[in-house]
Amino acid sequence: NAGVTQTPKFRVLKTGQSMTLLCAQDMNHEYMYWYRQDPGMGLRLIHYSVGEGTTAKGEVPDGYNVSRLKKQNFLLGLESAAPSQTSVYFCASSWGLAGELNVLTFGAGSRLTVL
């Protein structure tokens, strides 16, 4: 049982390049999330999805786009990477919103460096 799988685990980009991070979950969770982790900042929500075909903005959405064409996949795109987007990105999923349903299962993370 893989849980939440993120690819790639590491990536180095030059400023202005584009890329996509892929997240896949095999738990049939409805909700999926993309967070970024920066030193001293904790995890901050970028975008989330409440079901197949839906997406919504989180706390820090600028510079990112997402898509959820299939229930098990949630893609995070950077159209024109900037050094400020150097971070560790975590995908997460959950059953729902209320109480214990909102416990997040995280992937192992994707470390992105933008030069």
Next chain:
Amino acid sequence: DQQVKQNSPSLSVQEGRISILNCDYTNSMFDYFLWYKKYPAEGPTFLISISSIKDKNEDGRFTVFLNKSAKHLSLHIVPSQPGDSAVYFCAATPYNNNDMRFGAGTRLTVKP
């Protein structure tokens, strides 16, 4: 606007002693509180949670205390073990809401 704060970046304790990790929050709408543990090169994993209707929740060696009037929660680990060495994140969310906010984390080191 950090609504969840963990003011101690690090904590070091001796094996067998108690570890106390603290967390403060500012948003009175937070209704559900969680602790996650993170090892290097892994994603955070859920540890324990507490609803705002309770003031204590216990799971084995781990106990979370909630003081709503002070907007403060703490995680107690007794006894601490070297395998508990990790970064601990406090998180909080309003009822039935996607907006889960995380603290910056506390790195716990348990010395043998």
